[in-house]
Amino acid sequence: MNITFIGGGNMATAIIGGLVKLADTQIRVVEPNVAKCTELITHFRIAAGATLPAQFDEQEIIVLAVKPQQLKEVCQEIAPRLNHALVLSIAAGVGVATLSRWLGGHQRIVRVMPNTPALVGLGISGLFAEDTLSLRDRTTATQIMDAVGSTQWVADEKAMDAITAISGSGPAYVFYLIEALRDAALAQGFVEAEARELALATFEGAVKLARVSGEDPAHLRANVTSKGGTTERAILRFDQEGVKHALMAGVADCRARSEELGQLLNQENH
Structure with missing residues (x-):
């Protein structure tokens, strides 16, 4: 070529x-x-x-x-x-x-x-x-x-x-979550290098497991979430704080903005 x-x-x-x-x-x-x-x-x-x-x-x-x-x-x-x-x-x-x-x-x-x-x-x-x-x-x-x-x-x-909102902008969402998990590790007393590695390795391993297993993410999450256990406590707080809803709403807002910018650009350059 x-x-x-x-x-x-x-x-x-x-x-x-x-x-x-x-x-x-x-x-x-x-x-x-x-x-x-x-x-x-x-x-x-x-x-x-x-x-x-x-x-x-x-x-x-x-x-x-x-x-x-x-x-x-x-x-x-x-x-x-x-x-x-x-x-x-x-x-x-x-x-x-x-x-x-x-x-x-x-x-x-x-x-x-x-x-x-x-x-x-x-x-x-x-x-x-x-x-x-x-x-x-x-x-x-x-x-x-x-x-x-x-x-x-x-x-x-x-x-x-929609592609823009999911995969085009999506890496920023993942970096945002890595940042949050790193900051949580810092709050638990780890130093910067330790907190970064814990966050990165956790994301890398989880994505690899999801890819290799082929199982639904909800099922994989359930496998880690024992009834009355530590992980369940965290997930309950995430649900209470509306983490999943906020992510889905953000994706919808991203798509809307992509549509707006496309319309503006096409109109301005007609």
């Missing part, structure tokens, strides 16, 4: 880190920041520079990895150079129809919502494309994002806001 990234930020870097491990993959990055280009060239041994090619190849894959606020200008700049190449956009909030309009009616587009664990090869990405996109292009998009984790296609583009 020949892949060109427009933008060389953190998420682009994470995806590139997975792709360089694949055989027969040629990568280049178009990035105006000279220091960033030098870093990418040094670390990954790929091509990077500030200049767009005069024309992209029809077999090329273009990954739009710039900020949503910059996307319209970038799309308009690359539109006459596309030559029917496949385009993946990882910019949040910008729909396929809007991208197509900015790209002069281009149709080979996949919208992607990755997340930050892609930096360690454990991301999960939501993908959406119109029904007209070929199976070959869908397979190519899946292969690219599988290089940094796993993928999940959605049939309705509105579900991309």
Whole structure:
């Protein structure tokens, strides 16, 4: 595969880190920041520079990895150079129809919502494309994002806001809970290093057990929660404080905000 990234930020870097491990993959990055280009060239041994090619190849894959606020200008700049190449956009909030309009009616587009664990090869990405996109292009998009984790296609583009609320923003929720468990450990008298390790190892082990066992999380929780025991006391307090409800409400608020920002961005850049 020949892949060109427009933008060389953190998420682009994470995806590139997975792709360089694949055989027969040629990568280049178009990035105006000279220091960033030098870093990418040094670390990954790929091509990077500030200049767009005069024309992209029809077999090329273009990954739009710039900020949503910059996307319209970038799309308009690359539109006459596309030559029917496949385009993946990882910019949040910008729909396929809007991208197509900015790209002069281009149709080979996949919208992607990755997340930050892609930096360690454990991301999960939501993908959406119109029904007209070929199976070959869908397979190519899946292969690219599988290089940094796993993928999940959605049939309705509105579900991309839900993907944002669950997995896109989800790592922040997990970090929030790790932070809370670490702070609880500190309150129980552990020093910082001990509290951090207790919290991290507990989350790592619990996720691994849930993944390997394949059992419902509620059942796994029940296995640890003896009647009248210590864990039950903690769970009862969590229920009294509305922890689960607060998490679900926060996810709903996140989705609503994603929808709002998408509408604003699309309206402002119409």
